[in-house]
Amino acid sequence: MTTATEAANKALVLEAFDTLFNQRNYAAAERFWSPGYIQHSAHIEPGRDGLFNLIKTLPPTLRYEPGVIVADGDYVIIHGRFSGNGRPVAWIAADILRIADGVLAEHWDVLQDEATEAESKSGLPMFGNSFPR
Template sequence: MPTTTPEENRRLVLEAFDTLFNKRDYDAALRFWSERYIQHSAHIPPGRDGLFNLVRALPATLRYENHLILAEGDYVITHGRFSGHGRPAAWIAADILRFENGKFAEHWDVLQDEATRAESVSGLPMFGDSFPA
């Protein structure tokens, strides 16, 4: 049985992402990620330490912006942008998180470089209502 509601889970994900990726407050971020956290991402080392160490290794300009967040039961899906990570294009990400006992227990993601206006075959931006500069 869930220990948090979908509404609480949405709030927790946004607070956790801001705490870890934008504020870089690793001590505060510990309260969101389970010690037994399972990381399914191909580009992130296993566990909570793998994620935190990856963030530590990225430039201090790293920034997460959320565009959409959905929750059902113990699962939350976000659509967001990771920028300032030192690569030419921002990443547009769909992150899927599973909660257990009020903390992130598992994570999956799908990442794609953000397309410019010239690269977008649809003519539409991938994030929000404008193309990257």
């Protein structure tokens, strides 16, 4: 059973990701990320500025699609796809976030290039119900 706090944390992450990655509204995104944001990703410079500066370097075609999202207390894990990122294939991500005082306070991720149907040994897509085109 999801508590009200866990439901609110999932909604916060979904709105934050849409605001930053899809809308590219950096001023609005600041309200979602703590000024003391802790970044564990090997692909991103430290802090909120590191994340925002990375997104600013990516093509305007960048799109984030959320998938499965789960919450446990102050932690949210979201499985999603980053497409239009300037790479030959989309990234499939499991983003793990810790929420504190109503903002994203800490982040870890696991990233993989999205496999095509021909590359998938399981015969199943990595995200959603269909393979990328």
